[in-house]
Amino acid sequence: MPDWLQLMLNSLPTLLWAALLFTAPLTLLSFVLGLAVGLLTALARLFGAKPLVAIARFYVWIFRGTPLLVQLFLIFYGLPSAGILLDAFTAALIGFTLNIGAYSSEIIRAVIASVPRGQWEAAYSIGMTWSQAMRRTILPQAARTAVPPLSNTFISLVKDTSLAAAITVPEMFQAAQRIVATTYEPLILYIEAALLYLAMSSVLSALQVRLEERLNRYGGFLEARA
Amino acid sequence: MIELKDIEKRFGDNVVLKDVSVTMAERSVTALVGPSGGGKSTLLRCINLLELPNAGMVKIGEEELTFGTGRRVATGDIQRLRRQTGMVFQNFQLFPHRTAIENVMEGLTVVLKWPEAKARERAMELLEKVGMAAKADAWPATLSGGQQQRVAIARALAPSPRVLLCDEPTSALDPELAQEVVDVLDRLAEEGTTMVMATHDLRLASKVADEVIFLEAGVVVEKGPAAEVFGNPQRERTKRFIATLRHEQESAARHAG
Numbered sequence: 290m291p292d293w294l295q296l297m298l299n300s301l302p303t304l305l306w307a308a309l310l311f312t313a314p315l316t317l318l319s320f321v322l323g324l325a326v327g328l329l330t331a332l333a334r335l336f337g338a339k340p341l342v343a344i345a346r347f348y349v350w351i352f353r354g355t356p357l358l359v360q361l362f363l364i365f366y367g368l369p370s371a372g373i374l375l376d377a378f379t380a381a382l383i384g385f386t387l388n389i390g391a392y393s394s395e396i397i398r399a400v401i402a403s404v405p406r407g408q409w410e411a412a413y414s415i416g417m418t419w420s421q422a423m424r425r426t427i428l429p430q431a432a433r434t435a436v437p438p439l440s441n442t443f444i445s446l447v448k449d450t451s452l453a454a455a456i457t458v459p460e461m462f463q464a465a466q467r468i469v470a471t472t473y474e475p476l477i478l479y480i481e482a483a484l485l486y487l488a489m490s491s492v493l494s495a496l497q498v499r500l501e502e503r504l505n506r507y508g509g510f511l512e513a514r515a
Numbered sequence: 516m517i518e519l520k521d522i523e524k525r526f527g528d529n530v531v532l533k534d535v536s537v538t539m540a541e542r543s544v545t546a547l548v549g550p551s552g553g554g555k556s557t558l559l560r561c562i563n564l565l566e567l568p569n570a571g572m573v574k575i576g577e578e579e580l581t582f583g584t585g586r587r588v589a590t591g592d593i594q595r596l597r598r599q600t601g602m603v604f605q606n607f608q609l610f611p612h613r614t615a616i617e618n619v620m621e622g623l624t625v626v627l628k629w630p631e632a633k634a635r636e637r638a639m640e641l642l643e644k645v646g647m648a649a650k651a652d653a654w655p656a657t658l659s660g661g662q663q664q665r666v667a668i669a670r671a672l673a674p675s676p677r678v679l680l681c682d683e684p685t686s687a688l689d690p691e692l693a694q695e696v697v698d699v700l701d702r703l704a705e706e707g708t709t710m711v712m713a714t715h716d717l718r719l720a721s722k723v724a725d726e727v728i729f730l731e732a733g734v735v736v737e738k739g740p741a742a743e744v745f746g747n748p749q750r751e752r753t754k755r756f757i758a759t760l761r762h763e764q765e766s767a768a769r770h771a772g
Contacts, residue, residue: 410602410604411608416594508611508654508655
């Protein structure tokens, strides 16, 4: 067996363990929480009173307009000066959640707005309240449109968790860095890390296709067929 | 009885309805006719408050709401009035993510909180009535326009509304498919369903309607029994309009033939 392959195989368990303990939980938790923040932000912007709209816009403006790495540094290294001390994982979780929340709110806002007005009217016409119409009629249709763009966000997030290494979260990329520090084989280790991120993204892409097929079971977007 | 009194509706500076007062009897079918932009759709949508009048009074059965400047109307009141009505839209507007029968059940299970089995039974009866029972489990996207509209009629009827509102129910359909919708509406009329329809389909209006209201530029130009308005219109404007519709329909029929 060539040396480079031996090194890759030897470091694989360490990298996978770091992925399992940190990369995966960080990705999943911050995506789910981020979507919740994104939905609330989108609803605030679409239907909220003026001050609420302003707050939502301000939040999106800040988190889309500043680098993710800077946000993570501010939360982990900056906030202690203001008396807020967070452990690395929590700091990363907060940073990614708020970042995902800002980006996904724009997607969610667009897909909710893309459901035709006639669908609201149809829901109202059978007596539904606003929230019934939202839950039963609008969101299910918006969700289907949202799958491709939100999958993009999710896949970006998997890769972006590597930034958490910079605030001492021992996730997969940091595990690779540590092995490099003792083996002096950056090319091999970083290729290995890249391949593992690629594998995770590929699995997610495949899941996206499955999900889209499932959501498409009711046929093409309904058009007036005469 | 449905009563609209002094209804005024503006979109910005554009006055769409001016002091419209009409009543419609229980178990009657009223056709709102008139040129595009004349206000017939808006008047229809003022009945179930998809559009809120700027002024005036809407009364359906026992439920009554008055609109006017400085008067805030509660959402609950709007809903109570709206639940007296069912509506059929020009473009069907079935819920695409629900099957035909689920579309019909939706108002029963979600709004009226009926148990699933009872709602399914009622929905099936309605689908049978509109001739769509065989397609109960079909997705709307797989149905023709005429079939979608018949399911939409069943959906609107499911909660047993006091009045069925139809907004151009046949205008998105070619003549053959429009006919199956006309037939269903005609049967409902014979059973005594109270209906108000905005339409420029002369075949639909003359076959199904008892009463006709001719609207132009937001005012009622002429109203009366269908046979009289269509057969012997009193106003020159109504006469011209009906002649134009006849002509359009005949030439459409020629082209189709």
